């Protein structure tokens with residue numbers, strides 16, 4: 001067995017059975033070995049940002065790593081923006097990156113680069129495997145490192161000669177360390193603070209799943225505390241029958257207003273809230289001055305255990321939490337408005353949908369409108385690097401083939417990873433993509449004002465508009481094999497969305513704004 005085959009067999013032995021790929025010459029032995037080993041699902045992406053984003057979506061939905069297969073330093077570099085987003089979401093991923101054969105590197109061939117250096121920016125574990133005998137051990141270590149709380153990327157670099165040389169040894173899964181338990185003093189401090197009132201629990205990571213939210217809902221109901229999550233959350237289970245958590249708004253003034261009355265924030269698997277950017281004369285954080293910030297459990301600690309002990313101490317274990325009722329709004333019609341399109345989505349959202357949200361300014365009404373929709377998952381981008389939604393939708397659809405994925409995509413961000421549509425078609429993925437075609441970088445117009453740069457002139461405006469020529473999303477989609485339609489108003493949107501949701505397989509609707 002050569003090193004490449006030992007790597008694939010070890011990944012499978014460690015529970016990694018999905019590989020998003022974009023290979024090159026140095027990865028050819030890995031590609032060839034895929035035919036000899038049963039059980040690895042391989043999905044091709046036509047750009048590495050699609051590959052890494054898909055691995056992020058897969059890891060977020062399964063809590064298990066997918067692997068990526070990337071070509072040398074440049075392939076990894078092309079995938080870095082979505083690996084950055086995945087790092088911010090603490091998503092487990094195992095990146096496999098090929099390198100030149102070791103005997104070839106001293107000649108400085110054209111594609112040689114500092115792969116370890118490039119990997120380190122977004123990986124918590126980086127190793128170059130130097131012999132086929134070490135491949136299995138290193139791969140098992142990479143998987144375990146990606147899963148250690150709170151989760152992250154491992155990058156295993158495999159020189160071509162290590163891949164092609166016989167002597168590969170398969171290893172079995174290594175133990176993943178359990179999350180650390182929070183100190184008793186922190187449980188007591190949180191209880192004391194919440195008893196005083198005007199408090200909120202700020203949740204992220206595993207605390208945004210339905211079971212953990214129930215638990216926090218009991219604490220909230222017994223202390224009158226609120227449940228919040230940072231703007232930069234990763235995935236929330238929400239909708240009817242669930243305990244709602246309110247996302248802190250992106251816009252600084254709105255975030256400040258939302259938190260103004262709070263005297264204590266208790267962080268559970270969350271970092272303290274922070275504004276996305278600095279602005280002249282605005283604070284860095286949205287909480288009011290004097291607001292106490294307590295850590296109940298850090299991002300890598302056992303938040304559920306800490307919340308259970310807190311509920312115990314507060315006598316809240318049998319308190320009923322407030323759960324959202326199911327409310328379906330009537331379908332609106334007429335000209336497209338942001339509130340109207342949010343209402344259409346809330347009216348038609350299927351049960352157990354996975355919503356991947358990169359709607360940016362077009363989605364301002366969405367979170368409120370869908371609070372009482374049937375139970376669903378809401379996936380957002382805690383890393384802020386755009387071009388995230390369509391790739392992540394691929395990974396979510398591969399991970400959960402029985403669930404409908406609703407990909408809410410702004411047009412500017414959509415163009416970064418537009419090749420995702422081809423992978424959706426190739427794999428027949430059950431993803432409905434709505435593209436919000438406002439033909440501008442709308443959010444940046446607001447940001448220009450916010451940073452105090454004044455009114456844009458002609459040249460500056462040209463950098464913020466993406467019309468001239470107008471993108472034809474229906475053609476972009478059909479050209480890649482995804483059936484598509486255009487909705488000019490809310491009636492057409494409702495008709496097209498209802499139709500797309502009834503079918504299986506990828507569809508795209510361009511929503512003209």
Ligand SMILES: Cc1ncc(C[n+]2csc(CCOP(=O)(O)OP(=O)(O)O)c2C)c(N)n1
Nearest residue numbers: 360361385386410411412413440441442443
């Ligand atoms: C990788 C990366 N490049 C550039 C940016 C800066 N940026 C933030 S939002 C944005 C444009 C968003 O436009 P669009 O996706 O059309 O959404 P809209 O603002 O119109 O709602 C840009 C270029 C970024 N966040 N990430």
